Amino acid sequence: MKLSMKKLIILTIIAGSVVTVLGGIPNVPFTVAQLKYGGGGDWYANPSSLPNLIEFVREYTDIPAVYSGKYVEPGDDDLFNYPYLYMTGHGNIKFTDKEIERLRIYLTSGGFLHADDNYGLDPAFRREIKKIFPDKELVELPFDHEIYHCFYDFPGGLPKIHEHDGNPAQGFGIFHEGRLIVFYTYETDLGDGWENAEVHSDSEEKRRAALEMGTNIIIFAMTRQ
Template identity: 25%
Template sequence: MFARRRIALLVLAAVAAVSSLASAQFRRGFGERNGPVRMAPAIMPDSDFTVCRIMYTSVRREASGNGWRTDYPYGEINFMTRLSQLTKTRISRNAAREPQQWVVRLTDDTLFNCPYVVASDVGTMGLSDIEARRLRLYLEKGGFLWVDDFWGTAAWAQWSREIGKALPPSEFPIEDVSLNDPIFSTQVNVTRIPQITNIQFWRGVDGTTTRERGSDSPESSFRAIRDKRDGRIMVVMTFNTDVADSWEREGEDPAYFAQFSPDGYALGVDVLLYAMTH
């Protein structure tokens, strides 16, 4: 198992090294983060894989958080790129062969064109009643949601309260997912849930700790809500970790890449393959 994982990590590292010069990995910055938002079109340009990010309203602030925009858009751009390299997945590309990712609101019909959606910094998320109903409908129809990058007790409380509006815990309890679950072995055998910090924090502490909230974020968690109909995981929560930053920032610092990106991509690929089969 360890040998397989090591091979996978080496593959990831090799791929990253080869493509580290790829311009797409480095065209980022504060300005672009606040650039135009690519709202999902009414009709998707193709049926290839794409990532849709949920645009939501933040009702509170988290340190170093940026609300729904956190890790947008390069988290998904880089992830899609790597996904197409590491797997046979055909990703949606524009005419310039660049990955196409989209943003959707929970109230948009376009949400239902994206069987896979992500959200970051969900410790600030506030859901209206209509948004909660739409999210539940989306998930029960077969949609898959991965929320990431929220840290500490307060963020968890906020998120768990909001998701509880859509999926009441009495019906849809949140569970910690065992590492024996099939979601951790769809392509790479994931043996631990990496605690990944954002690159600024990592630089700030010189890589000495990965607890962005100190003792309030002692370790990362992989939690989930299952479909009561068939037991499939339909909501994945990577808590006290910022997996998407290991994708978004993979090209900014080789040390950061080496420490976080192989694990981040391994987890990302496994979760995505699970979402596409379950």
């Protein structure tokens, strides 16, 4: 079942690429960037995470994902060049009114944000995302949600990579017109799991689980309606 799902997704991506090429639209690789935010929090945390994740995705899925190598701010002109944003940190987040507006437009216009609580981000993230989407609620995704099964199978939901408060890992989402636009991973610390092995000395099994879950998130963001 798992294998057939993988094949199906790969075929879908290949077919999509062929259609894109035949249609004359430039085949732009899927570019991922890390979000830089204000407020004093360490937006720069986990610097080796994204490069490792992208390398993993390229190696195991043939998806032409590209790490931009850039920290992009919500106010940057090229924000819209990145269909996938990743944000993490331990501390405070503060978006200006303009940034809130830009992020709202970005996300409701097709952008995707994966926010990963690196421990301590939770209150600030919830506060700021509420400013971006005052009309929407963060809802916890059930374990049968596609994001946990679209490539690798996670029957019990998010893997727990790092222990902080003894709470279970949770994945929340914000939907816009039925589409998942923000995925918030809480109490799992996927980003730590993506970092170089020597940074946190996690077992290879844990790192692999984190990278596989990260792959799922990227594939989901690429293929969702």
